[in-house]
Amino acid sequence: MSSTIFQFRMFSTAAAIAAFSFSGANSASAESVIRWMHVEQLPAAVSLWTEIAKEFEAKHPGVKIEMQFLENQAFKAKMPTLLQSKDAPSMFYTWGGGVLKAQAETGALRAIDTALDADGGAWRSAINPNAIDGLSFDGKVWASPTKSGLVSFYYNKEMFQKAGVDATKIVTWTDFLGAVKTLKDAGITPIAGGGLDKWPLHFYWSYLAMREAGQKGFADAKAGENEGFMAEPFVKAGQHLAELGKLEPFQNGYLGATWNDALATFGDGRAAILLGFESTPGTQASNSTSRKGLSEDNIGRFQFPTIEGAPGVVTDSFGGLNGWAVTKNAPPETEEFLRYMAGVDVQKRLAKDTQIMPVAKGASEAIEKPLLKDVAETLAKETWHQNFLDQDLGPNVGAVVNDVSVEIVSGGLEPADAAQQIEDAYSLERQ
Amino acid sequence: MSMSETTMPGRTYAAAKPRATPQRRKRSLKHSKWPVLILFLPPALLLFTVLVILPMGEAAWYSFYNWNGYGLPEQWVGWRNYQLIFRNGAFSQALINNGMIVVASILIQIPLALWLATMISSRIHGALFFRLIFFLPYVLADVAAGMIWRFVYDGDFGLVGGIAHLFGAEPPYWLADRDTAMYAILGVVIWKYFGFHMMLFIAGLQAIDKSVLEAADIDGATGFQKFRLVTLPLLGSTVRLSVFFAVVGSLQLFDMIMPLTGGGPSNSTQTMVTFLYNFGVTRMQVGFGSAVGVVLFVICVTLAFSYKRIFMRHD
Numbered sequence: 001m002s003s004t005i006f007q008f009r010m011f012s013t014a015a016a017i018a019a020f021s022f023s024g025a026n027s028a029s030a031e032s033v034i035r036w037m038h039v040e041q042l043p044a045a046v047s048l049w050t051e052i053a054k055e056f057e058a059k060h061p062g063v064k065i066e067m068q069f070l071e072n073q074a075f076k077a078k079m080p081t082l083l084q085s086k087d088a089p090s091m092f093y094t095w096g097g098g099v100l101k102a103q104a105e106t107g108a109l110r111a112i113d114t115a116l117d118a119d120g121g122a123w124r125s126a127i128n129p130n131a132i133d134g135l136s137f138d139g140k141v142w143a144s145p146t147k148s149g150l151v152s153f154y155y156n157k158e159m160f161q162k163a164g165v166d167a168t169k170i171v172t173w174t175d176f177l178g179a180v181k182t183l184k185d186a187g188i189t190p191i192a193g194g195g196l197d198k199w200p201l202h203f204y205w206s207y208l209a210m211r212e213a214g215q216k217g218f219a220d221a222k223a224g225e226n227e228g229f230m231a232e233p234f235v236k237a238g239q240h241l242a243e244l245g246k247l248e249p250f251q252n253g254y255l256g257a258t259w260n261d262a263l264a265t266f267g268d269g270r271a272a273i274l275l276g277f278e279s280t281p282g283t284q285a286s287n288s289t290s291r292k293g294l295s296e297d298n299i300g301r302f303q304f305p306t307i308e309g310a311p312g313v314v315t316d317s318f319g320g321l322n323g324w325a326v327t328k329n330a331p332p333e334t335e336e337f338l339r340y341m342a343g344v345d346v347q348k349r350l351a352k353d354t355q356i357m358p359v360a361k362g363a364s365e366a367i368e369k370p371l372l373k374d375v376a377e378t379l380a381k382e383t384w385h386q387n388f389l390d391q392d393l394g395p396n397v398g399a400v401v402n403d404v405s406v407e408i409v410s411g412g413l414e415p416a417d418a419a420q421q422i423e424d425a426y427s428l429e430r431q
Numbered sequence: 432m433s434m435s436e437t438t439m440p441g442r443t444y445a446a447a448k449p450r451a452t453p454q455r456r457k458r459s460l461k462h463s464k465w466p467v468l469i470l471f472l473p474p475a476l477l478l479f480t481v482l483v484i485l486p487m488g489e490a491a492w493y494s495f496y497n498w499n500g501y502g503l504p505e506q507w508v509g510w511r512n513y514q515l516i517f518r519n520g521a522f523s524q525a526l527i528n529n530g531m532i533v534v535a536s537i538l539i540q541i542p543l544a545l546w547l548a549t550m551i552s553s554r555i556h557g558a559l560f561f562r563l564i565f566f567l568p569y570v571l572a573d574v575a576a577g578m579i580w581r582f583v584y585d586g587d588f589g590l591v592g593g594i595a596h597l598f599g600a601e602p603p604y605w606l607a608d609r610d611t612a613m614y615a616i617l618g619v620v621i622w623k624y625f626g627f628h629m630m631l632f633i634a635g636l637q638a639i640d641k642s643v644l645e646a647a648d649i650d651g652a653t654g655f656q657k658f659r660l661v662t663l664p665l666l667g668s669t670v671r672l673s674v675f676f677a678v679v680g681s682l683q684l685f686d687m688i689m690p691l692t693g694g695g696p697s698n699s700t701q702t703m704v705t706f707l708y709n710f711g712v713t714r715m716q717v718g719f720g721s722a723v724g725v726v727l728f729v730i731c732v733t734l735a736f737s738y739k740r741i742f743m744r745h746d
Binding site for chain 2: 084103106
């Protein structure tokens with residue numbers, strides 16, 4: 001009796017060992033599962049991704065792609081523990097910046113350089129280099145770029161015409177302040193603002209800081225040189241923002257308004273300007289009271305103005321940059337799949353059906369809507385891509401930037417004190 | 432003794448019993464205490480340890496690190512997180528706001544609840560209906576209440592805006608103004624919880640012996656005298672309990688504030704818990720957030736125990 005059990009055990013152990021070595025030897029033909037974690041809620045995007053995953057599975061027998069969804073906030077809260085567990089996904093959505101860097105530093109991620117440079121660097125050379133730079137730290141690329149974005153001004157053409165403002169003449173910050181004054185004098189609320197969410201106003205400080213400091217000044221501040229974020233350009237950026245705040249350009253109650261409220265204010269035609277994303281012409285409609293919003297031919301776009309005498313140029317762009325990060329123990333096919341996702345054909349389909357700003361060279365041809373096309377062309381010519389500061393500087397400093405932007409514009413904080421607060425917070429991150 | 436035994440056997444029996452009982456009980460306690468303890472304590476102790484003591488200890492440990500949740504906490508910063516908390520203007524504002532909520536509860540909410548309870552605890556026509564109506568806000572989830580009131584306070588499309596437009600006035604934006612936002616929130620807190628306190632008082636009022644009030648009637652007491660001299664003292668324990676709930680509720684207030692203001696504008700409506708969330712969780716400052724958690728825990732424990740010791744000693 002006991003010997004039978006013993007024999008059975010022996011047999012099962014041997015079987016297990018055999019099965020293990022078999023799977024090890026034939027990793028390509030045995031089932032290998034790519035677990036893909038995302039935060040996408042848009043049904044069109046998810047269904048297109050599912051389709052792309054199916055195509056990849058068909059071309060690569062033995063590879064299975066499982067999509068896992070987590071809601072944005074839950075995703076951010078769960079990631080620290082998830083990455084350190086054996087349930088870590090193979091690839092997951094990233095906004096780049098400080099969080100991606102922190103994840104890379106724990107050793108939980110795998111850099112994708114080898115795959116980028118394989119086949120004579122075919123993958124790397126097919127992607128917009130600014131996008132790759134934006135997801136690189138310490139000389140390695142930590143995520144595969146998938147989409148880019150641009151924050152710029154959208155305006156209501158009818159209202160501009162009524163007030164007699166010519167958007168093409170807004171080149172400098174002084175021009176912009178002049179336009180705000182003219183609109184106000186014409187009885188029009190110049191700008192829609194979302195002060196409750198704070199980040200819609202951090203766009204202003206970020207752009208002003210980029211224009212005042214320029215790419216090098218910004219990099220120096222991040223490195224802690226020349227007094228870091230207390231350097232003159234950053235104080236000046238705050239002063240420019242305070243000048244705007246003094247004109248009281250926003251709708252009444254903007255400090256209690258969310259981003260969706262700001263979209264509604266713009267979409268209902270209750271304010272003339274909105275500093276928004278590339279997707280803003282679409283979302284203003286769905287958030288407006290009538291659900292129709294402004295018609296697209298009533299919306300114009302202009303770049304964030306430059307500042308006289310400051311090094312920042314109009315082609316320095318500020319906006320999102322997203323990618324897919326690969327975890328340490330992900331199956332080797334993960335990079336292969338990402339390369340497929342980043343290929344120009346797939347990127348074209350993504351750009352067409354989900355209205356993203358593609359990162360693959362030449363993919364923006366597929367964009368049909370004129371406003372989006374204009375954004376894509378601007379991004380193609382960009383000289384510097386600055387990611388959102390709450391990503392780039394990390395969530396803590398980002399939150400401080402958000403806070404001080406609202407405080408400066410509403411007159412609650414001196415620009416120099418604001419610069420000090422940002423530097424205080426960032427000096428802890430540099431350690 | 433022997434005489435009584437013979438003459439009154441029944442009494443002997445009765446007298447003997449109390450002498451024997453304490454001994455027997457003492458003995459049985461001594462013997463039965465341990466099995467019961469061993470059987471019933473571990474599950475509760477285990478749960479309490481795993482769910483309360485361990486997380487608290489862990490938070491206390493994290494609170495001495497600068498840590499964003501990734502990897503292991505390695506950067507020891509000593510008491511720095513605690514120093515940062517007490518230097519943070521938003522935290523002192525949060526403390527003040529928590530205090531304001533308690534004060535508003537004691538000065539407005541509880542008197543209001545008591546007044547309504549005395550009116551509808553008696554079996555007058557429609558009392559049940561009003562009890563239901565007044566209790567309804569309490570049944571709502573805090574988040575739902577916050578979202579409803581965000582709409583009510585809205586200056587463009589909300590009730591407040593509508594009323595202002597009706598009178599041709601410039602609509603106010605209370606939630607967007609640093610000076611008024613906290614008062615607007617206090618209004619919602621009172622609206623949401625007075626029904627709960629009212630129910631407590633109704634239960635307390637129903638427990639009061641009617642004959643005491645009848646006696647006061649016969650003595651010629653007026654309505655107010657009856658309330659002040661009879662009802663209120665007899666309701667004492669309920670009032671103390673009500674205040675206790677108000678204090679604890681204030682310390683926990685979070686999910687109503689998030690949809691209303693998120694702690695803004697300019698941190699003017701932070702409570703300790705929204706502070707913890709905004710400055711610890713969303714900023715991924717796990718060390719700092721843990722320190723806030725520890726401070727909050729200490730405040731809660733101190734308040735709860737001292738309140739129970741001082742005010743609820745006899746309840």
